[in-house]
Amino acid sequence: QVQLVESGGGLVQPGGSLRLSCTASGSSGSFYAMGWHRQAPGNERDLVARIWNSGLTNYADSVKGRFTISMNNAKNAVYLQMNSLKPEDTAVYYCYAYSAAFGRDYWGQGTQVTVSS
Numbered sequence: 001q002v003q004l005v006e007s008g009g010g011l012v013q014p015g016g017s018l019r020l021s022c023t024a025s026g027s028s029g030s031f032y033a034m035g036w037h038r039q040a041p042g043n044e045r046d047l048v049a050r051i052w053n054s055g056l057t058n059y060a061d062s063v064k065g066r067f068t069i070s071m072n073n074a075k076n077a078v079y080l081q082m083n084s085l086k087p088e089d090t091a092v093y094y095c096y097a098y099s100a101a102f103g104r105d106y107w108g109q110g111t112q113v114t115v116s117s
Contacts (some may be wrong), residue, residue, distance in 0.1 A: 002026045002106045006095045009111030016115070019082045022095030022108055024076040032100035034071055034078035036112075038091035043092065049080060062088075085115045 008020040035050035049069040051057045052105065057069055068081040076097060095108035 004095045004108035006108045006111040009113045011114045018082040022078050024097050030073045031097040033098045036080050038093045040091040087115045088116050
């Protein structure tokens, strides 16, 4: 059973930084892609950033230039460095991983990020 565990969320002031981490366990192989989505109260869950095992990345327009996603294939881990945080970045951040072998996504439980003074 694949499980994704996120860490690194918390409360930060506007302009601050946080680094989210997500590690997958229970997988016998690497993932085709991993990434982060976020969901604010009353909103849908939206893509923040995604990285493929080739190293290719894509970002939501709202975070380009501020967030950086990276991946460690050997550890089945994905990271999100978030800089210049804004109050509108406040949300629950969910890690996901796509397995090409099984043709499905796996999701973490989410970690809260709150940007407030």
